Each structure stands twice: as C-alpha cells, then as structure tokens.
Amino acid sequence: MPNLNEREIFLEAIEKESPDDRFKYLASACGQDHHLRASVDALLAAHDQPAALLDHPIGDELSRSSLFRSPMDSPIDPVGLQIGPYKLKEQIGEGGFGLVFVAQQEHPVRRKVALKIVKPGMGSKEVIARFEAERQAVAMMNHPNIAQIFDVGVTPDGRPYFAMELVRGLPIAEFCDRQKLSVVERLELMIDVCSAVHHAHQKGIIHRDLKPSNVLVTLHDGKPVAKVIDFGIAKAMEEKLTDKSIYTCFFSMLGTPLYMSPEQAEMSGLDVDTRSDIYSLGVILYELLAGATPFDRVRLDSAKLDEIRRIIREEDPPRPSTRLATSQAVLSTIADRRRVQPHELTQALTGDLDWVVMKSLEKDRSRRYDTASALSDDLRRYLQDEPVEARPPSRLYRLQKYARRHRIAFLTGSLVGIALLLGTAVSLWQMSKVIGERNAKDEALRQANLAKADAIAAKQELEEFAENLVRANELLVRGQAHANADRYASAIEDYNSAVSIQPSYYLPRLHRALLYCKLQLWPEAAEDFHVASQLGASTLQPQWWGVPALLSYTGKEASFERLSRQRLEVIVGESSVAQWMLLRDLLVSDSSMTIDQTKSRNDTLLFDIAEQWLRNPEFDDRPPPPPHDNGPRPHFGHELEKFLGLDFRRDRKPPPGSSPGQVQSPGQGRGRPPAPRRDRFGHPNLPDSRLPDSTPTCIRHYLTGLAALRAANYEAAIGMLRQAERDPRWPSRYLVHAPLALAHYQSGNIAQATEALDKSDSALSDHLFRTDEETSRRPELPWFDKLEGVMLNREAWMVIRGTSPTLTSQLDQHRAESLKLIERATSLD
Numbered sequence: 001m002p003n004l005n006e007r008e009i010f011l012e013a014i015e016k017e018s019p020d021d022r023f024k025y026l027a028s029a030c031g032q033d034h035h036l037r038a039s040v041d042a043l044l045a046a047h048d049q050p051a052a053l054l055d056h057p058i059g060d061e062l063s064r065s066s067l068f069r070s071p072m073d074s075p076i077d078p079v080g081l082q083i084g085p086y087k088l089k090e091q092i093g094e095g096g097f098g099l100v101f102v103a104q105q106e107h108p109v110r111r112k113v114a115l116k117i118v119k120p121g122m123g124s125k126e127v128i129a130r131f132e133a134e135r136q137a138v139a140m141m142n143h144p145n146i147a148q149i150f151d152v153g154v155t156p157d158g159r160p161y162f163a164m165e166l167v168r169g170l171p172i173a174e175f176c177d178r179q180k181l182s183v184v185e186r187l188e189l190m191i192d193v194c195s196a197v198h199h200a201h202q203k204g205i206i207h208r209d210l211k212p213s214n215v216l217v218t219l220h221d222g223k224p225v226a227k228v229i230d231f232g233i234a235k236a237m238e239e240k241l242t243d244k245s246i247y248t249c250f251f252s253m254l255g256t257p258l259y260m261s262p263e264q265a266e267m268s269g270l271d272v273d274t275r276s277d278i279y280s281l282g283v284i285l286y287e288l289l290a291g292a293t294p295f296d297r298v299r300l301d302s303a304k305l306d307e308i309r310r311i312i313r314e315e316d317p318p319r320p321s322t323r324l325a326t327s328q329a330v331l332s333t334i335a336d337r338r339r340v341q342p343h344e345l346t347q348a349l350t351g352d353l354d355w356v357v358m359k360s361l362e363k364d365r366s367r368r369y370d371t372a373s374a375l376s377d378d379l380r381r382y383l384q385d386e387p388v389e390a391r392p393p394s395r396l397y398r399l400q401k402y403a404r405r406h407r408i409a410f411l412t413g414s415l416v417g418i419a420l421l422l423g424t425a426v427s428l429w430q431m432s433k434v435i436g437e438r439n440a441k442d443e444a445l446r447q448a449n450l451a452k453a454d455a456i457a458a459k460q461e462l463e464e465f466a467e468n469l470v471r472a473n474e475l476l477v478r479g480q481a482h483a484n485a486d487r488y489a490s491a492i493e494d495y496n497s498a499v500s501i502q503p504s505y506y507l508p509r510l511h512r513a514l515l516y517c518k519l520q521l522w523p524e525a526a527e528d529f530h531v532a533s534q535l536g537a538s539t540l541q542p543q544w545w546g547v548p549a550l551l552s553y554t555g556k557e558a559s560f561e562r563l564s565r566q567r568l569e570v571i572v573g574e575s576s577v578a579q580w581m582l583l584r585d586l587l588v589s590d591s592s593m594t595i596d597q598t599k600s601r602n603d604t605l606l607f608d609i610a611e612q613w614l615r616n617p618e619f620d621d622r623p624p625p626p627p628h629d630n631g632p633r634p635h636f637g638h639e640l641e642k643f644l645g646l647d648f649r650r651d652r653k654p655p656p657g658s659s660p661g662q663v664q665s666p667g668q669g670r671g672r673p674p675a676p677r678r679d680r681f682g683h684p685n686l687p688d689s690r691l692p693d694s695t696p697t698c699i700r701h702y703l704t705g706l707a708a709l710r711a712a713n714y715e716a717a718i719g720m721l722r723q724a725e726r727d728p729r730w731p732s733r734y735l736v737h738a739p740l741a742l743a744h745y746q747s748g749n750i751a752q753a754t755e756a757l758d759k760s761d762s763a764l765s766d767h768l769f770r771t772d773e774e775t776s777r778r779p780e781l782p783w784f785d786k787l788e789g790v791m792l793n794r795e796a797w798m799v800i801r802g803t804s805p806t807l808t809s810q811l812d813q814h815r816a817e818s819l820k821l822i823e824r825a826t827s828l829d
Contacts, residue, residue: 004029006039006043009026009029009030009040010040010043010044012025012304012305013025013029013040013044014044015305022044026040083115083153083155083156084153085105085106085108085151086103086104086105086115086163087106088101088103088115089101089102089103089104090102092114094119098116098117099117099119100114100115100116101115101116102166103163105163112166113151113163113164113166114147114164114167115161115162115163116161116162116164117159117161118159132160133231135149135152135162137200137205137231138162138164139162140203140204141199141200143196143199144196145192145195145196145225146196146199146200146227146228146229147164147165147216147227147229148164148165149162149163149164150163150164150165151163167216167218167227167229169218169227170216170217170218171213171215171216172189172193172212172216172226172288173212173284173287173288175216175217176189176288176337177291177337179224180336180337180338180339181338181339182338182339182340183338183353185224186338187382189217189226190281190284190285190288190379191376191379191380192226193226193228193281194281194373194379195376196226196228197277197372198371198372198373198376200231201274201371201372206272206276207228207231208264208272208277209230210259210277210281211259211283211284212284214229214230215227215229215284257308258293258297258300259280259284259293260312261275261280261365262365263275263276263365264276265309265312266309266313274372275368275369275370277372278360278365278369278371278372278375279360279361279368281372282358282359282361282368285357286320286361289320289349289357290320290323290334290349291324291330291334292323294361295311295312295315295317299311313363314405317361319349319354319357320353320354320357321346321350321353325346331345331346352382352390353382355391356375356390358390359378359390359391360375374389377389378390468501468502471498472498472501472502472505473507475494475497476494476495476511478494479492479493479494479495479498479515480511488515489821489822489823491515492512495512496512498511499512504535505535506533506535506536506537507537509528509529509531509532509535510529510532510537512528513525513528513529514543516528517784517787519818519822520768520783520811520814520815520818521818521819522550522553522554522787523554526550526553526554526556527554529544529551530551530556533559533562539566540570540582542581544563545581545584545585545784546584546585546588546784546788547563547585548563548564548567548585548588548589549585549588549784549787549788549791550784550787551563552588552791553787560589564585564586567582567585567586570582571586571606572605572609575609575612578613578616578695580699580700583606583703584706584788586606587703587706587707587710588706588788589791590710603707603710603711603712604711607704607707607710607711607713607716610703610704610707611704613704614701696730698723698727698729698730698733699730701721701723702721702724705717705718705720705721705723705724705739705740706739708720708743709739709742712746714743714744714746714747717739717740718743718747721743722736725737725740732781732785732789734759734760734764734766734767734789735788735789735792737759738757738760738789738792738793738796739792741755741756741757741760741796742792742795742796742800753800754800757796757800757801760789760792760793760796761805761806763789764789764790765807765810767781767789768786768807768811768814769814790811793805793807
C-alpha cells in the first residue's frame with residue numbers, strides 16, 4: 001500500500017461502517033508507525049463524540065461524563081424490546097447510521113410500522129443531527145409515493161427514533177426484474193418516483209442519496225406502487241430542519257458513488273441543489289432500462305476515493321442503447337426481463353429514451369432537466385408518441401467539453417492549425433487567381449463556340465419542326481379522307497405516321513382517338529386522349545364529349561379525375577348556363593369526384609343544378625325567338641340534334657306561310673342565320689363547347705334522372721327516366737334501361753329492376769353489334785352513347801346480379817374484328 005498521510009487515512013477510515021473493517025484497514029494503512037496510528041485514532045474518537053456534546057459544551061461536567069458513559073454505546077437486543085408504544089419484532093434494514101425494525105404498535109391504534117433508530121455506538125454530533133434532519137424532512141412531506149411518518153420520539157437510552165409507514169416491498173430495480181415489467185411499465189413507475197421527488201423539492205428537501213434500495217415498490221390491489229424512503233442525508237434548501245447544527249465534514253463525500261452527481265462528488269464550494277437528485281433519477285432510469293448502472297459497479301468498488309471522484313466528474317457514460325449493444329452476453333437476459341426481443345429492446349432505447357437519460361446525466365447541471373417534474377413530463381411525452389424536449393448534445397458542445405479538458409494541447413494545436421491554414425490559404429489564393437484568369441479566357445471561348453453551335457442547332461430544329469408540322473397536317477387531311485370512306489387501315493396508317501413525325505403535336509392523336517372510338521377500340525382511344533390532354537389539347541371542346549367516361553372505363557383514373565374536376569368547376573362556376581353535355585360527362589361514371597380535396601361526391605349539388613336547368617323556361621324545345629333589335633340570335637339546336645342522332649323538327653309547328661308537313665330548315669327563313677358549320681370531327685362548332693338552350697327535353701330528363709340516381713333520390717330518378725323513355729324520337733333511349741334498373745333495385749323493386757336490366761341487355765346488343773345492312777338503314781349514333789350504355793349496363797349487372805354482364809364476350813369479339821380492320825397499319829406501327 002502506498003504511503004498515505006494522516007488526513008487520507010482518516011477520510012478512508014470513516015467510510016468503513018463495520019468496526020472490524022475499520023480496524024483491519026488501520027492496521028494495514030499505519031503498519032508499525034505507532035505515532036501515525038495514535039493521531040488517526042484521536043481524530044476518529046473526536047469524530048465519534050456522543051450526541052450529548054450538541055447540548056453541552058466541552059468542559060461541562062455532564063458532557064465529560066457522557067463522553068465516556070454514553071448509554072448509546074451499549075448494544076440493543078431488538079427482539080421483544082419495547083420502545084414507547086412500539087414493540088420491536090425483527091430488524092429489516094441498516095443504513096449508514098440507523099437501524100430499521102418492524103415494530104408492533106399497541107396504542108392508540110394497533111398496527112405494524114417501520115421503526116428507525118440510531119445505531120448503537122454511532123452517536124456523534126453529525127449522526128444525531130442528520131437523523132433528526134431526516135425525521136423532520138419526512139414529517140414535512142405528504143405524498144402517496146413517499147413513506148408516511150406516524151410518530152417521533154427518543155428511546156430510554158437517548159437514541160432518537162421515528163415510526164413510519166411499513167413498506168413491504170423490493171428495491172425498484174429488483175422488483176421490475178422479478179415481475180418482468182415492460183419498458184412502458186418501468187417508465188410509468190419512474191414517473192411516480194419523479195413525482196415524489198418533485199414533491200420533496202417543493203418542500204425544500206433534497207434527498208441526496210436516491211438509489212434503487214431507497215425506492216421500494218410494493219403491490220396495492222395488483223398495481224405496483226413506488227415509495228421513496230431514507231431521507232437520512234437529505235438537505236434542506238430553504239430552512240433548517242433541526243435546531244442542532246449539521247456540519248458536513250471537510251472532504252467528506254455523502255451518498256452512494258454509483259448514483260452520485262458530479263457536483264456532489266466534487267466536494268467543492270459548489271452548492272448541491274435539486275438537480276443533483278435529477279442526476280440520481282437518471283442513473284436509476286438508466287439501470288431500469290439497460291440493466292446496469294452508467295459506470296461499472298465492480299470498477300467503482302475497487303477504485304480509491306480520488307479515482308471515484310474523477311470517474312464521476314470527468315468520464316461520460318455510454319448511452320443505454322450502446323451499453324446494451326456492448327453487452328451481448330447478457331442482452332438476451334435483460335430483454336427477457338422486459339418481455340421483448342433483444343433487437344426490439346435496443347431499438348426502443350435508441351433515440352428518444354437515449355436523449356432523455358443522457359440529458360439527466362449531464363455533467364453540467366445547467367444542461368440537465370430543471371426539475372423532476374420536467375423529467376416526468378418528457379417520459380410522458382415519449383409514452384404518448386410526442387416529441388421529447390431532450391436533444392442529443394451538438395458537436396459544438398462536445399468540442400467545447402473536449403477543449404476544456406485539454407486546454408493547453410487544444411490551444412497549441414489550434415494555433416498551429418490556424419497558422420498552417422493561413423499559409424495554405426494564401427498560397428492557394430495566389431494559385432487560384434492565376435488559374436482563374438486562364439480558365440476565364442478558356443470559358444469565354446467555349447461559351448462562344450457553344451452559342452454558335454446552339455444557334456445552328458436551333459435553326460435546324462425550327463426548320464425541321466416546320467417541315468414536320470406541314471407533313472403531319474397533310475397526313476391528317478389524307479387520314480380523315482380515308483376514315484370518311486371507311487378505309488380504316490389506311491386512315492390509321494396516316495395517323496400513325498403523323499404521330500411519329502410530330503410526337504408533341506396533339507392533333508394527330510385526337511384524330512386517331514376519334515377513329516378508335518368509332519371502331520369501339522376504347523383502350524387505344526383512351527390512351528390517345530390521355531396523351532393529347534397532356535400535350536395541351538383544349539378538353540372542353542365538343543370532340544371531348546364522353547372522354548371522361550372513356551377514361552374511367554379504361555382505368556385511367558388520374559386523367560378522369562382531372563377532366564371531371566375541370567368540368568365540375570365550369571358547371572358550378574356558371575350554374576346559370578345550361579351545359580348538359582358537360583354534366584353528362586360527370587354522371588356516367590360512378591367514380592368519386594370532388595370540387596375540393598375531400599373524398600365525398602358532389603352528387604346532391606349536381607342534382608340541384610340539373611333541376612334548376614330543367615325548371616328554367618328558357619331551356620325548352622320551342623323554336624328560336626325572332627331576331628332582336630341588335631341583330632339575329634344564332635341558334636344551334638337543329639345542328640346539335642342532328643349530331644346527337646336526333647331530328648325533332650318534324651314534330652314542331654311549321655312557321656307561318658309554310659305548307660302543312662313542310663319543315664323549315666335551319667338555313668331557311670327570313671332573318672334566320674345559317675346553321676353553324678361542323679368541325680373536321682363532325683362536331684358542331686359551339687362557343688366554349690357549351691350546349692345551346694335547345695337541348696332536347698328527353699335528354700334533359702334522362703340526365704336529370706341520372707343525377708337523381710347518383711344523389712340516391714330514387715323516386716325522382718324513376719320519374720325522370722320514364723319521361724325520357726316515352727319520347728320515341730330519341731334513338732338512344734335504350735340508355736334509360738340500365739339506370740332505371742338501378743333505381744328500381746335501390747327502391748326494393750327487384751322484379752322491375754330485373755325487367756329493366758333485361759331490356760338494357762337486348763337494346764344495347766342491338767345497337768352495339770349491328771350488321772352492315774342495319775347500319776345503312778339506321779342513323780349512326782355518337783360513339784359516347786354506346787360507351788355510356790356499356791358502362792351503365794355493367795354497373796347495373798354488378799349491383800343487381802353481382803357479376804359481369806353477358807355482353808362482355810360479344811364486346812371482346814367485336815374488338816377482335818375491329819383490330820383486324822386496322823391490322824396492317826398497327827403491325828407497321
């Protein structure tokens with residue numbers, strides 16, 4: 001053993017609680033130096049002076065006699081000893097200066113209590129004062145998680161005692177491991193401990209020795225309840241706990257090193273405050289989570305006092321998750337005690353819990369939690385999946401800590417590094433200046449060459465684009481001529497060539513899509529419409545009628561949603577203008593449509609708008625009014641009717657002066673403008689693709705009935721659809737059957753629903769799969785009427801019969817025949 005001086009031997013000896021351990025240590029430390037041994041014995045005797053010296057100064061006769069004849073120096077026989085109203089049963093604990101017994105209280109109530117008494121032979125001034133301080137500290141507090149004090153007193157031989165609540169529990173770490181509490185349950189228990197410590201702090205008490213053995217846990221009605229005990233070295237923050245002075249011995253270190261804060265271990269002029277207990281709570285939390293203390297227990301037990309203080313004050317402990325990762329041998333055991341898999345436990349501790357624990361264990365107490373309540377609040381935030389206030393230390397903070405520990409080396413290295421950096425920077429600056437001037441000249445020359453090359457390329461590209469555009473338009477004109485003559489393969493071949501020549505030109509794709517629609521090749525048509533819309537085509541023009549339904553039918557939901565939203569915004573923004581075909585695009589599909597970002601349909605809104613249009617007296621089948629004073633009013637009704645496969649003029653009353661049975665054509669009559677021209681797709685040229693006021697009544701009834709069906713107003717839907725069905729002039733009235741079947745089915749009329757669905761199947765088959773002879777005898781209907789019939793029929797089949805319609809196979813066969821017509825062109829493409 002190295003040579004120690006008198007002070008070092010004395011400080012080490014007072015840490016030995018057992019007289020045998022103290023004697024062995026003194027014999028080893030002093031050896032044959034009898035003078036040194038006598039000096040240390042004198043210091044120890046002065047340190048252990050009896051408590052009577054607190055009340056009687058040296059020189060007083062009672063004091064001198066007490067010094068050698070203190071009744072507290074005699075041992076106690078605990079079994080059966082009566083102390084006041086308490087009878088000692090058994091000893092259950094022993095602290096630094098007190099003994100704890102289970103005692104039976106006889107009066108005024110009969111109960112078992114925990115009785116704490118000063119140890120025999122430990123009656124020094126400091127011990128007695130600290131014991132009375134603990135008694136006063138516990139008496140000041142009233143919290144469900146702090147052991148309650150019942151009574152205080154003095155034994156016949158002058159030893160103070162106090163009776164408190166008997167906690168039949170285990171230390172918190174041992175209890176959690178035995179009960180195999182999960183991480184969440186351990187955190188909830190720790191929140192209660194933080195609450196108790198916060199209560200003590202509010203009463204002005206610092207515990208200063210928080211550790212698992214001073215936090216007992218017992219079960220109350222099956223629920224774990226923590227109790228903080230042993231305020232034996234508690235420190236009052238705002239007032240004296242006893243009228244006897246408590247003097248902390250110079251260079252004495254109070255508390256348990258494993259759970260001691262750096263400022264408590266420093267033994268300097270820095271006063272210990274409540275944040276010392278926060279550090280101890282962090283150590284307990286560390287042990288509950290990682291199964292070990294931040295510093296190795298064996299290492300601290302074998303280290304000397306100065307080394308212990310250095311470790312606590314200077315060394316940073318590993319994070320709990322890191323500690324687990326380096327303890328693979330016992331990781332499975334630790335995880336099993338927390339009822340999780342080893343990798344799950346490591347993942348649970350990584351992140352927020354690491355931050356919370358390490359914030360509690362900060363060496364700098366100003367970086368810890370300010371209160372125990374703040375620590376418990378962060379634990380609650382973690383349990384509630386909320387962001388915790390603890391954050392990992394920044395790199396700057398770590399660098400500052402390193403710099404403070406190695407001031408001289410860091411300063412020297414910094415100065416050398418700065419000098420090197422400055423010299424290197426000057427050299428690099430001079431070199432970069434020269435290189436920069438040279439590079440600037442090279443870059444200017446390179447930019448000039450690039451600009452010249454770009455100009456040439458742009459000119460060539462522009463010329464090529466103009467040539468391709470002229471060629472594409474020529475192909476479109478020729479393809480349209482082929483399509484009009486039913487030479488579909490040649491038309492498709494021209495359209496394909498136009499697309500390949502100008503892939504960014506939407507018009508060729510639009511031509512080809514309309515031809516595909518005529519041939520009922522709907523997937524191919526949907527793809528061309530989708531690309532054309534992305535290339536900037538105006539999707540509110542008449543040639544786009546029915547396209548939203550086509551996109552929904554072929555599964556292009558994103559494009560369908562975009563076009564539907566566009567139409568809905570136009571209708572809602574200008575609801576006073578009847579735009580039936582735009583409304584029709586929105587009602588055919590049963591997919592969800594929105595005005596805003598919600599997911600609910602706007603069916604009720606559409607039904608209200610349709611009813612408003614239907615009730616408007618300006619929207620009827622009457623002939624156009626006479627010219628206004630400001631000029632003739634254009635009327636597109638007859639042209640539209642013809643495009644929709646209708647001709648209602650034979651049922652209108654002839655104008656004055658005409659013979660019976662003669663109908664005036666749109667271009668005839670004085671003051672009447674000629675019918676509007678059609679575009680290249682066969683659609684009437686209507687301004688802003690809005691329908692005129694003369695939309696036929698049967699179509700308005702049909703669309704209003706469809707809107708009522710979507711809005712779940714089945715009675716109104718049936719009435720409107722039946723009105724539309726009764727008009728024999730509408731060749732597409734077969735469209736009414738499928739929505740009528742849906743309305744009957746939703747109203748509970750299964751028989752009528754089945755009958756209407758059978759009618760839909762028959763009529764739809766008749767219109768979809770006509771022979772060439774039938775096609776020549778009947779007017780060609782718009783392609784979107786057929787698609788609309790297929791979609792509504794399929795929807796009715798799925799709702800009423802829960803299966804796909806029987807027309808599916810016929811549609812596939814018809815598609816195969818259409819593909820044969822254009823087989824040569826598609827194979828070339």
